[in-house]
Amino acid sequence: MVGVDDIDLFKGIGLKFLAMEQLLVEHPELRGRAVLVQIANPARSEGRDIQEVQGEARAISARVNARFGTPGYTPIVLIDRAVSVHEKAAYYAAAECCVVSAVRDGLNRIPYIYTVCRQESTGLEDAPKRSVIVLSEFVGCSPSLSGAIRVNPWSVESMAEAMNAALRMPEAEQRLRHEKHYKYVSTHDVAYWAKSFDQDLQRACKDHFSRRHWGIGFGMSFKVVALGPNFRRLSVDHIVPSYRKSDNRLILLDYDGTVMPEGSIDKAPTNEVISVLNRLCEDPKNRVFIVSGRGKDELSKWFAPCEKLGIAAEHGYFTRWSRDSPWETCGLAVDFDWKKTAEPVMRLYTEATDGSTIEHKESALVWHHDEADPDFGSCQAKELLDHLENVLANEPVVVKRGQHIVEVNPQGISKGVVVDNLLSSMVSRGKAPDFVLCIGDDRSDEDMFESIVCPSNSSVKLPASSEVFACTVGKKPSMAKYYLDDTVDVIKMLQGLANAPSQRPRQVQLRVSFEGSL
């Protein structure tokens, strides 16, 4: 086995050596046969921590070698000097397995280099064209190497077992895993990455000159945003005529940040919100839904006074059409095993971030940092997002950021799917909506907007005459064509609709009475 690492705190060299020791303890038949060659690149910096890592690596390897070594057999060969590229390539080519045990890292190209050396070594009589990689789940290349044996390097036992599995793997399987990796490495080369960066830039700059630019925010949060030329404020005067002439309306409202201001201490809806929702629900031409990431129990309690209001909770994992109708669970067979991986990671960040908490929902896990220090909280949220994306790369989940939250949701559940399901259900009842109003403020609401403004992405086709109003809260880049400034503006808009007579204006019939006038 080979390992090539810089000497630094994060590479987990000590953990790798402990795993090697454990391997020889658990599998005596490998003593005298299994060898780990660890090349420790000279340190790029100096300091006590580097010396400690070096000292630890030397001490553990000396102990393991003294315990299991015999004349002519050294289980851990630690090479801590500068090694030439050619010499390294030779070690890579000869090794049946490459072990990367970093506890934190960037991309880490070692497994890619190893794969290429195993494929292309011409010095060996017959290039092996098979390889096995034992890879820490915490390194950037981990999601791209689906044939690697993934490990949590903090667990010495699992790393030892992974090494054992690698050494015993049948050659045919080693070949298949190797082919998969080599195909990925050889197609995702420098030219590929350059081209895809270029395409991303082109996409980002498309329409650049037709966009209007606005400066928003203050101080450190000031930023310039580019908004489409048709992005405009939604005025009551603009929407009411379409509202009046429609017969089947669907009104979809996000909760937090849309009808409830983000900063409020009491999160329950105000009487004003309950009242305007009830007035809208009273009109038989309206179907009104709250579409929220919140749990169903909280939403049911809060909206108990709204008999005819529909609710989609937990981003649509649960839906009900009115207060007294049953909750329907989304039809997907969802497996929640991923929670066992995600929760300990969230706990680590909770311990390290004062004021943060974990919310356990039936279908999701959420890490909240709204009560943590704002700057530290956001940095931690970014780190946590990356961390969760790495460890959950092979799980059927989506990791997203929201307002002061990092949330893990099952794949296939989103507010966009809620919209598709509601629309298709209305269409199948012969009540295809001719007016859709959808208001939301954050990233999860963009999925709703996408479903209604890009009909090609949706499985449901609305009648061509339908009027669609997708509206974000706050002036910011969005799939929505309209914006409202804040929650106060949203409530005013809803009140404007509730006050608009729902029937078409009738022909005024003049009745002239002559009674008594003669």
Ligand SMILES: O=P(O)(O)OC[C@H]1O[C@H](O[C@H]2O[C@H](CO)[C@@H](O)[C@H](O)[C@H]2O)[C@H](O)[C@@H](O)[C@@H]1O
């Ligand atoms: O879809 P929404 O209605 O916008 O709900 C999204 C999330 O709402 C809740 O989080 C929000 O309120 C929390 C305090 O109650 C606050 O800590 C957080 O910053 C807000 O985003 C809810 O707890 C989440 O599960 C929802 O996903």
